[in-house]
Amino acid sequence: MRDHKRPLPLTIEDHLSPSPGQKLTRRQVLKSALAVVGASMLMPFTPAFALSQESGTTPPDPTRIVGSVPSEIGSRSPFEHPHRHVFKPLPSSWSMTPLEDLYGIITPSDLHFERHHGGIAEVDPHRYKLLIHGMVEREMVFTLNDLKRFPAQSRICFIECSGNGSAGYYTDTMPTHITPGELDGLTSTSEWTGVPLELLFREVGIQPGASWFLAEGGDAAVMTRSIPLEKAYEDAMIVYAQNGEALRPAQGYPARLLLPGWEGNTQIKWIRRIEVADRPFMTREETAKYTDPLGNGTARMFSFVMDAKSIITFPAYPAVLPDKGWWEIRGIAWSGRGKIVRVDISTDGGKQWFPAELQQPVLPKCHTRFRAVWKWNGKQAYLMSRAMDETGYVQPTLQQLIAARGPATYYHTNNIRAWKVKQTGEAVFGLGDLI
């Protein structure tokens, strides 16, 4: 039952031309909703929310035929086929979450994005061990059961690859027919469960003077990153569970490092070793790869934190709005520095902005669902979203970001996106028109 004390969400029109003390009445909203439902009854499979297959094999009347029995492992409806976009089937490659097909903020575990450098390691949990050594009082080894024995914590937060969204940065190659997932799908949100790294560091004892640690994976890349010790005492975890069950192999089974808000590469999967030291190790990933060239003859190192970003996931390519009238603009926003406090929406390419509704609870360093009710007048529109986080940082325009970094930088390209809704109702990526 709706809480009648809480006002119904305002529409975009309300924001653009508000009447004093205006609130939508329940009657007004119901009238609009009935109009939408009525229209959809004429067109049962609206392209806007297209399903993956047409009717065919289902019984015409399910009340007349007994259904299937319970099973050990559930499955999706045959009408639903969300899938990742795989870049290349190579050991060093990635796959992207289909953001446009998801609801809420949780990414189903089998749709979590991937980025591997040496393929997905196959690790026997019975033989797994985590070695912690270096500037410690006691060099120790922990089995998976040891890790699970420590006091545990759960946290819902995002992981994002720092290379996410690079296709939306370069002015000479702006795409149009690209889905939100293909553009920004190197980010996912899960509930992670594991042991705070701080507790493991207390167990081994950290020597005075220590200030960094090396995290090393047990995959074929034997991936290594240096992490400031401070992060261990902030919110780092060794996690072994993802959305209520064991970590997936593609996300680092049986245990990975979780560094909320930091670039994905630092969150070492299949973690096998931690070495505590008093300086960074200068691994290949943090010197030759995950560095951000700037326009002034230098390149940035150790750019750990993911800045605030947002993307509209509907309407977006390949959705087609079959009808003008009431629609809801939807998307996700997130920041590695804490909570999203505001997401602004524009439908005219950035001239006017108004706030979207944020789905509560808003969690720090976590995907946040935003929604804005919109009455489309059938004319061409450019839909944009702009996130602000709790530090006061505002998601920058492409122009602002180019000015700060240079036109050819790589990584951490979190500029505002734009979707063009044509008069035909087709939505395409439209940032190229606005630069």
Place this chain on the structure above:
Amino acid sequence: MMTGQNSVCKQMPNSVKGFLPLLLLSALLISCTHQVVKDSLPVKDAASVKGTSTSRGTKLPARFGVGRMATAEEVRAWNIDVMPDGTGLPPGSGTVDQGEKIYRVKCAACHGATGVEGPFDRLVGRDWGKNFDFGINRHLTKTIGNYWQYATTLYDFIHRAMPQNAPGSLKPDEVYSLVAYLLYRNQIIQRDEVMDAQSLPEVVMPAHGRFVPDDRKGGPEVR
């Protein structure tokens, strides 16, 4: 790898005393950058962060008695990282000629006959435009010669991850040889130079000093 608490400074072997001036200059350059990176980053040492543990720390025991001590052999087997000052480099050595032979057999198929042809990562090249122009020119390709900061990282990475179809299979002499060959092809060392645990950390890479710490802080400024 760290060899205990006092690995920051090492004794200079007699064999490198002849190169002492160059050694000192290189060491100074390397340690200066380390200091810049270390001091510029907001990192606390263990003593100062312990006080910031969460409230639950007051109810939990200092230690749970879970896990076991690692054996020296376990640490030795996995402690494969190489630091910029050379800590972690094993005994062994390699020449450019030896490296060329190994490269042809184990590397050329992915990185190209001369290190530029692909199909995978380009390894050879010194072009960085006018002034390390990677932020303004998308057509520049990052290579060992124009982007890598430390030659020791080359050893670390090749040993742990290459070749991709047989990672960790190369012996120390082979890795030193490949490193020598790639440094030579990138015009960083001479053809007759031998790479080993003493000479490798002394190599100064062209991109060294081009990297700056992250100065983004959130807030209203876009950096």
